[in-house]
Amino acid sequence: MKENILVIGSSGQIGTELLTELRKLAGDDHVIAADIKDPGTGGLFETLDVLDGHRLLSIVKKHRITQVYLLAALLSATAEKNMKLGWKLNMEGLFNVLDIARENGISKIFWPSSIAVFGPGTPRKNTPQHTIMDPSTVYGISKLAGERWCEYYFLRFGLDIRSIRYPGLIGYKSAPGGGTTDYAVHIFHEAVIRKRYECFLHENTMLPMMYMPDAIKATIDLMNAPAEKINIRSSYNVAGMSFSPLEIAAAIQKHIPEFECTYKPDYRQKIAESWPESIDDTAARNDWNWRPSYDLHSMTGDMIENISLLNEKKVTL
Ligand code: SER
Numbered sequence: 001m002k003e004n005i006l007v008i009g010s011s012g013q014i015g016t017e018l019l020t021e022l023r024k025l026a027g028d029d030h031v032i033a034a035d036i037k038d039p040g041t042g043g044l045f046e047t048l049d050v051l052d053g054h055r056l057l058s059i060v061k062k063h064r065i066t067q068v069y070l071l072a073a074l075l076s077a078t079a080e081k082n083m084k085l086g087w088k089l090n091m092e093g094l095f096n097v098l099d100i101a102r103e104n105g106i107s108k109i110f111w112p113s114s115i116a117v118f119g120p121g122t123p124r125k126n127t128p129q130h131t132i133m134d135p136s137t138v139y140g141i142s143k144l145a146g147e148r149w150c151e152y153y154f155l156r157f158g159l160d161i162r163s164i165r166y167p168g169l170i171g172y173k174s175a176p177g178g179g180t181t182d183y184a185v186h187i188f189h190e191a192v193i194r195k196r197y198e199c200f201l202h203e204n205t206m207l208p209m210m211y212m213p214d215a216i217k218a219t220i221d222l223m224n225a226p227a228e229k230i231n232i233r234s235s236y237n238v239a240g241m242s243f244s245p246l247e248i249a250a251a252i253q254k255h256i257p258e259f260e261c262t263y264k265p266d267y268r269q270k271i272a273e274s275w276p277e278s279i280d281d282t283a284a285r286n287d288w289n290w291r292p293s294y295d296l297h298s299m300t301g302d303m304i305e306n307i308s309l310l311n312e313k314k315v316t317l
Contacts, residue, residue, distance in 0.1 A: 003107075004030050004064050008050050008097070009071030011035040014112065014166075014215065016174035018069060019043075021216050032063050035072070050093035057100050067223075069110040070097045076116050076139040076271050078178030083138045090142035098153050098161070109161040110223055113147050113235035115208055116140035117165060120274050127276035129237045129283045136274045147234040154233040162222050163235035164215075167279060170299065171212030172306045180271045184209055184248060187261065188300075191252045192307045196260045203246040203263045206277035210240030211294035211302070218290055225288035232283055239279040240292040241299070251300040 005022055009015045010033035022031045023043065034048040046059045050072045059065070072093055079086025094111060101109055118127055119134035135141050143165075153159040168181025176182040183199050184207075190197035210218075218238050222230075243251075249261035284290035294302070 002026070002030055003066045004032070005067045005069065006032050006034060006059065006063065006065045007069045007071065008034045008048060008056075008093075009073065010045070011037070011039045012071055013169060013171070013174045013176045014212075014219075015069075015071045017171060017212055017216055018071070018219060021220060022069075025220070032059070032065070034059060050096060051089065053096040053100065056096055057104070060100055060104055060106070065104075066106060067108045067110075068097055068101060068106055069219075070094065071112060073112075073142075074139065075177065075179040076114075076137050077180055077182075077268050079138040079142070080267065080271070086138040087142055090139070091145060094146050094149060098149065098159065102153065102157050102159055107160060108223060109159065110219060111146065111150055111161055111163050113143045113163050113165045114139070115165055115167050115275050115279065116271075117144040117147060117235070118274075118276050122276060124275075124277045126278050126280040127237065128280050129232065137271055140274075150235070151233040160227060161233065162225075162230060164218055164222060164238050164284075165235045165279075166215060166238070167208035167210050167240060169210055169212055169215050170303065172303055172310065173212070180268045180275075181207055181209060183245065187245070187248060187252065188303045188307055191256050191259045192304060192311060195256060195258050196262070197249075198262050198264050199245045199249075200264065200266045200268050201245050201272050202265045202269055203249075203261075204244050205265075205269065205272045206242055206244045207272055208239055208242050208276055208279045210238070210292065211299040214240050214292045214294055217293070218284075221290065222284075222288055229287050231287050236284040236287075236290075237279050237281045238284050238290055238292075239281040240294065241296050242278040243296050248296065248300070251296050252304065254297075255300065255304045
């Protein structure tokens with residue numbers, strides 16, 4: 001039977017790129033995008049606020065959905081500014097999907113967790129899969145609770161939910177929104193366009209990051225792995241690379257020597273300091289053969305090339 005896939009939060013940073021890949025793999029007629037606003041980019045689309053369970057159910061029935069990717073969430077920085085909405089969207093959205101999935105025979109769900117599930121008590125270097133988890137952000141608390149619920153629904157109801165603890169994600173095709181790691185995307189655009197950037201984190205703040213093609217590959221590989229290989233039903237650690245603002249600025253300067261970066265840490269500094277510097281992803285490597293393809297230097301070259309091309313197109317249009 002052909003799968004019918006619903007991508008909730010399809011216009012976001014991950015959704016935009018995942019949608020393209022899923023449509024390539026499953027066919028345009030089998031992938032339905034859903035978000036609060038129609039981006040008008042074509043393809044099957046449904047307007048959906050994930051907090052509206054009735055609407056979600058009617059979309060699931062209408063398109064005979066068999067798989068759901070739930071990507072709608074408030075990220076770390078935005079959730080700190082809107083605490084109650086962060087909790088509500090991230091938790092009730094997940095419950096709506098889990099309950100509708102359970103009652104309507106949905107065979108597989110993808111739900112993203114984050115490095116934000118870790119906290120000040122967590123070992124910061126090579127953070128293990130199983131360790132102290134004491135998140136100090138609303139976002140991190142909601143993701144840790146979500147992980148526990150995903151595992152609970154798997155153990156109690158046999159729901160096949162799969163999850164990754166994404167690090168900061170970097171890509172040129174879509175804009176991030178409201179995260180602490182967003183600087184690592186903005187810095188590229190500003191470097192290409194204005195040759196300068198003011199970073200909202202301290203220059204030595206090391207964080208785990210990943211280039212978007214690796215994140216998409218990890219997501220699809222995890223979803224395609226045989227169920228018996230998935231030993232972790234909370235969420236998998238995955239690692240791509242780790243760097244500080246100073247290191248990414250230096251990598252950019254190799255391509256754009258006149259680029260200047262200054263540092264003016266704001267409230268996001270505290271969030272970043274509560275997260276790991278690097279991640280141990282042995283479990284993902286062993287269970288479903290996870291391997292990243294990009295490091296800081298290969299990503300930097302690719303980002304600058306593609307952002308420059310996009311800007312040239314804009315200028316000539
Ligand atoms: N990139 C996210 C954030 O910064 C972490 O999952 O909020």
